[in-house]
Amino acid sequence: MKWCALARRWLFFLVFLLAWQWITSSVGNPYFPPPWRILGAAGHAWFGDGAFTGDVLPSLGRLFLGWLIAVMIGVPVGLALGRSPVLTDYVSPLLFFARSVPAILLVPVFLLVLGFEPRMEIAMILFGTIWPILLNSIDGARSVDEVKLETCRAFRIRGPRRVAGVLLPAAAPKIFAGMRLALSIAIILMVVSELVGVTSGIGFRMINAQGNFLFPEMWAWIVLVSVLGYLLNALLAQVERRALAWHQGFTG
Structure with missing residues (x-):
C-alpha cells in the first residue's frame, strides 16, 4: 500500500x-519556459562556473547554521519558560511582539548592523526561525504529564536528568513540529x-539571471530551492520518525 501511494504521487x-x-x-511566453528548457539550463546553472561550490554549498551552510543556532537557543x-508560568507571563508580551515582526522587514537593520557579510544572512535566518521552535518548546514543556513530574520528585530526579529523561522526550513531538516549520522558513x-547586497548564493544567482533575462536559468534556481526544500523536509521527517518511534500513536 505504501508503494502504491508513492507511485500515485509521482504519477x-x-x-x-x-x-x-x-x-x-x-503559449510560447518567454517568461514561462517549458520544463524541458529549464532542465536544460539547470545543469549549467547549478554546476557550471563553480556555482555548486561557490553558491549552493555556502547557501546551505548559512541555512543550516542559522537553523541550528535557533534550535540550540x-x-x-x-x-x-514552559516549566515556569510566572516567568512566561512576564516575557510573553515581548515574545509575541518580536514574533509579529517579519524578518524580511529587518533586512535594512541587519545590513546596517552586520554589513554585507554571511553573518547578516545567518542572523536573519536565526531571527526568523527561532520563534516557531521557541513557542513550540514552551507548549511542549507545558503539556508534560504531571504524574511523570511527581514521579521525578518522588525519586529525587532533578536537573539535567529530569530534562533529558522526562521533559525533552515528552515535549519532543511539538519541538519537532516547530523545527520542521522553522526549516521551511x-x-x-x-x-x-x-x-x-551579496555576490554569491542561490538568491544572488536567481536575481542575477532575472536581471540578465536568462529566464530558463532563473526558473532552474527556483526549481532547485523547491527540490532542496522537499529533500530537507523529508530528511528531517525521517529523523523525527526514528526519534519518536517510541511515541504511542506517532505516524510521522
Missing part, C-alpha cells in the same frame, strides 16, 4: 509536468537574504 507529478510542458509550449529556553529567508 500525479508526472502528469503535472506534462501539462506544464504542453501549456508553456503552446529555542529548545532549552522554551523548555525553561529558513529556506525562504536564505533566498531573501541573498537578493540584496
Whole structure:
C-alpha cells in the first residue's frame, strides 16, 4: 500500500509536468519556459562556473547554521519558560511582539548592523526561525504529564536528568513540529537574504539571471530551492520518525 501511494504521487507529478510542458509550449511566453528548457539550463546553472561550490554549498551552510543556532537557543529556553508560568507571563508580551515582526522587514537593520557579510544572512535566518521552535518548546514543556513530574520528585530526579529523561522526550513531538516549520522558513529567508547586497548564493544567482533575462536559468534556481526544500523536509521527517518511534500513536 505504501508503494502504491508513492507511485500515485509521482504519477500525479508526472502528469503535472506534462501539462506544464504542453501549456508553456503552446503559449510560447518567454517568461514561462517549458520544463524541458529549464532542465536544460539547470545543469549549467547549478554546476557550471563553480556555482555548486561557490553558491549552493555556502547557501546551505548559512541555512543550516542559522537553523541550528535557533534550535540550540529555542529548545532549552522554551523548555525553561514552559516549566515556569510566572516567568512566561512576564516575557510573553515581548515574545509575541518580536514574533509579529517579519524578518524580511529587518533586512535594512541587519545590513546596517552586520554589513554585507554571511553573518547578516545567518542572523536573519536565526531571527526568523527561532520563534516557531521557541513557542513550540514552551507548549511542549507545558503539556508534560504531571504524574511523570511527581514521579521525578518522588525519586529525587532533578536537573539535567529530569530534562533529558522526562521533559525533552515528552515535549519532543511539538519541538519537532516547530523545527520542521522553522526549516521551511529558513529556506525562504536564505533566498531573501541573498537578493540584496551579496555576490554569491542561490538568491544572488536567481536575481542575477532575472536581471540578465536568462529566464530558463532563473526558473532552474527556483526549481532547485523547491527540490532542496522537499529533500530537507523529508530528511528531517525521517529523523523525527526514528526519534519518536517510541511515541504511542506517532505516524510521522
